[in-house]
Amino acid sequence: xxxxxxxxxxxxxQLGLCSDEERRELARHLKHxxxxxxxxxxxxxxERELSEPSTIGAIEDRILLHLRELREPTLTLIDLAxxxxxxxxxxxxxxxxxxxxxxLPFHQxxxxxxxxxxxxxxxxxxxxxxxxxxxxxxxxxxxxEY
Amino acid sequence: MGENGELVxxxxxxxxxxxxxxxxxxxxxxxxxxxxxxGDPDWAEDITQETFIRAFLRIKTLKHPERFRSxxxxxxxxxxxxxxxxxxxxxxxxxxxxxxxxxxxxxxxIQQALLRLSKQDRLLLTLFYYQGFTMKEIGEVTGIPSANxxxxxxxxxxxxxxELRGYEDELLSI
Numbered sequence: 641x642x643x644x645x646x647x648x649x650x651x652x653x654q655l656g657l658c659s660d661e662e663r664r665e666l667a668r669h670l671k672h673x674x675x676x677x678x679x680x681x682x683x684x685x686x687e688r689e690l691s692e693p694s695t696i697g698a699i700e701d702r703i704l705l706h707l708r709e710l711r712e713p714t715l716t717l718i719d720l721a722x723x724x725x726x727x728x729x730x731x732x733x734x735x736x737x738x739x740x741x742x743x744l745p746f747h748q749x750x751x752x753x754x755x756x757x758x759x760x761x762x763x764x765x766x767x768x769x770x771x772x773x774x775x776x777x778x779x780x781x782x783x784x785e786y
Numbered sequence: 787m788g789e790n791g792e793l794v795x796x797x798x799x800x801x802x803x804x805x806x807x808x809x810x811x812x813x814x815x816x817x818x819x820x821x822x823x824x825g826d827p828d829w830a831e832d833i834t835q836e837t838f839i840r841a842f843l844r845i846k847t848l849k850h851p852e853r854f855r856s857x858x859x860x861x862x863x864x865x866x867x868x869x870x871x872x873x874x875x876x877x878x879x880x881x882x883x884x885x886x887x888x889x890x891x892x893x894x895x896i897q898q899a900l901l902r903l904s905k906q907d908r909l910l911l912t913l914f915y916y917q918g919f920t921m922k923e924i925g926e927v928t929g930i931p932s933a934n935x936x937x938x939x940x941x942x943x944x945x946x947x948x949e950l951r952g953y954e955d956e957l958l959s960i
Contacts, residue, residue: 648944651943683947686946687915693815696814696831
């Protein structure tokens with residue numbers, strides 16, 4: 641005999657998904673049904689096989705080497721080109737906004753601001769370059785770290 | 787914080803000995819998941835290495851060191867899913883486990899049956915039987931609500947059992 645009406649319930653029985661009554665009934669049934677005993681043995685065998693972990697050799701050194709290579713800080717021409725682009729955009733943006741500021745109804749504030757800017761254009765230009773280089777390198781490092 | 791939590795904290799600071807120790811502790815887990823999901827030792831080894839590289843480049847984003855195991859399991863899961871997506875038109879390679887002995891035949895039969903299941907079923911079965919995973923962790927990694935996990939597991943086992951139809955006598959005699 642290769643079939644039994646309880647056979648398909650052995651899976652649930654082993655997982656503890658049966659009601660107490662069904663569990664007791666199946667436990668009694670298992671004592672004398674070779675079909676269900678075989679089914680339970682098979683499920684336990686599958687469980688043992690799947691519980692056995694697979695092993696892999698030593699990979700630690702290879703991974704550490706990769707990590708060191710990826711974390712090596714490098715400044716490339718691309719970094720410098722990006723920095724100059726950031727600076728250019730920053731300064732261009734600032735110069736475009738300047739006429740808008742001067743022509744605001746609060747023209748006295750605008751005049752004061754424009755005077756300050758024009759008198760200190762060199763300082764502002766320098767700050768713009770430094771800020772541009774710093775922000776481009778920082779953003780490229782974040783991307784590079786991935 | 788347990789020993790592993792301390793190792794994670796040191797790894798975040800760039801301590802290579804802590805990183806090496808974490809790899810040694812978790813490489814079995816990562817490799818087992820990759821091998822069960824992909825069926826090929828070479829692919830599994832590549833995925834395992836990639837998992838750790840990605841994990842340690844991003845480790846500063848891990849806010850709770852005690853969750854390192856679930857976190858790294860999610861990384862390997864995502865890499866496996868990407869790998870399967872890229873290779874979806876390819877047949878999986880024949881299962882290889884090494885030089886032939888009788889007990890290897892059992893592993894090959896079960897692995898081949900696993901590969902015929904959906905990736906969710908494979909992942910669920912692998913995590914459930916890997917020692918130490920709580921139902922909560924399995925739920926986090928698979929996206930299945932913890933309350934429904936046993937039912938999903940029951941169905942996954944039933945499908946695996948169906949894939950093994952015809953091999954019962956051979957499996958029990960080995």
